[in-house]
Amino acid sequence: MPADDDNIITVRGLKNGFGEQIVHDGLDLDVKRGEIFGVVGGSGTGKSVLMRSIVGLQTPLEGDITVFGEQTIGRDETDAVDIRKRWGVLFQGGALFSTLTVAENVQVPLREFYPELDPALMDEIAAYKVVMSGLPADAGPKFPSELSGGMKKRAGLARALAMDPELLFLDEPTAGLDPIGAAAFDELTKSLQKTLGLTVFLITHDLDTLYAICDRIAVLADKKVIAVGTIPELLAMDHPWIQEYFNGPRGRAATAAIERNEERAEAQDQQQDRASPDSPRLGRHEAGAEG
Ligand SMILES: Nc1ncnc2c1ncn2[C@@H]1O[C@H](COP(=O)(O)OP(=O)(O)OP(=O)(O)O)[C@@H](O)[C@H]1O
Numbered sequence: 299m300p301a302d303d304d305n306i307i308t309v310r311g312l313k314n315g316f317g318e319q320i321v322h323d324g325l326d327l328d329v330k331r332g333e334i335f336g337v338v339g340g341s342g343t344g345k346s347v348l349m350r351s352i353v354g355l356q357t358p359l360e361g362d363i364t365v366f367g368e369q370t371i372g373r374d375e376t377d378a379v380d381i382r383k384r385w386g387v388l389f390q391g392g393a394l395f396s397t398l399t400v401a402e403n404v405q406v407p408l409r410e411f412y413p414e415l416d417p418a419l420m421d422e423i424a425a426y427k428v429v430m431s432g433l434p435a436d437a438g439p440k441f442p443s444e445l446s447g448g449m450k451k452r453a454g455l456a457r458a459l460a461m462d463p464e465l466l467f468l469d470e471p472t473a474g475l476d477p478i479g480a481a482a483f484d485e486l487t488k489s490l491q492k493t494l495g496l497t498v499f500l501i502t503h504d505l506d507t508l509y510a511i512c513d514r515i516a517v518l519a520d521k522k523v524i525a526v527g528t529i530p531e532l533l534a535m536d537h538p539w540i541q542e543y544f545n546g547p548r549g550r551a552a553t554a555a556i557e558r559n560e561e562r563a564e565a566q567d568q569q570q571d572r573a574s575p576d577s578p579r580l581g582r583h584e585a586g587a588e589g
Pocket residue numbers: 316321339340341342343344345346347348
């Protein structure tokens with residue numbers, strides 16, 4: 299399969315394993331610039347190992363991985379750093395350093411990549427990223443133990459955004475959040491993708507997230523990516539796991555919720571058109587109907 303210039307991530311023939319256990323074998327994947335790319339699959343199918351391989355924390359047994367058009371496997375450390383500073387990662391659970399405050403956690407990548415940066419500027423960048431991630435400004439001096447689960451995720455996100463990345467990796471960002479917190483996190487992800495022009499690689503089990511914000515979704519099974527597409531495209535496939543996952547009771551509930559939201563937005567648009575027939579038609583986002 300040839301690589302495409304539009305791709306920000308290209309994986310070819312990936313093989314990963316631990317001892318006797320083979321997790322990936324001949325896995326291919328393309329992530330296009332600017333999309334929110336969801337990754338789903340049963341527990342233990344290797345979603346996190348795939349992400350760790352792409353960000354260089356897991357050395358594959360075989361295969362090629364290209365990010366920003368550059369091979370990432372087997373590079374020397376200086377070269378690897380130049381690529382690594384262009385992405386941000388939110389690990390499962392936030393993975394914050396418990397002995398550092400939120401602001402200090404956000405500064406970790408800044409200190410790693412730009413140790414010469416003026417401390418006052420680091421403070422300023424950290425404060426900005428904290429607010430950008432939807433935390434109150436006074437969260438900066440707090441320790442992770444003083445934060446709720448949702449706030450920890452946002453602090454992890456603030457750290458992932460510290461270096462103004464082009465590419466953001468999110469590993470199960472809404473796991474453990476209540477539905478309102480999860481929906482708010484989805485909205486934040488979507489708005490960051492739009493305003494910052496990010497590409498997002500998003501591992502999730504959360505059907506609502508997949509329906510609400512993902513442009514395309516890859517399904518992992520049998521050590522490979524067995525399908526990639528939009529939700530309607532995946533729904534049209536007759537693979538049993540895909541049908542069970544997207545067309546089971548929870549999948550149908552997520553579809554119904556999205557359809558209700560779309561109908562509500564459509565009704566609001568029509569109401570607005572009737573109120574001011576000469577004004578240009580506003581989309582759902584501009585009309586503020588998302589929240
Ligand atoms: N460092 C490791 N050493 C040994 N085995 C590992 C290691 N990391 C992952 N594995 C194994 O690789 C397989 C895939 O793990 P991974 O965490 O990628 O799954 P996942 O699809 O992300 O699962 P989940 O949805 O439950 O988070 C699992 O069987 C896991 O036990």
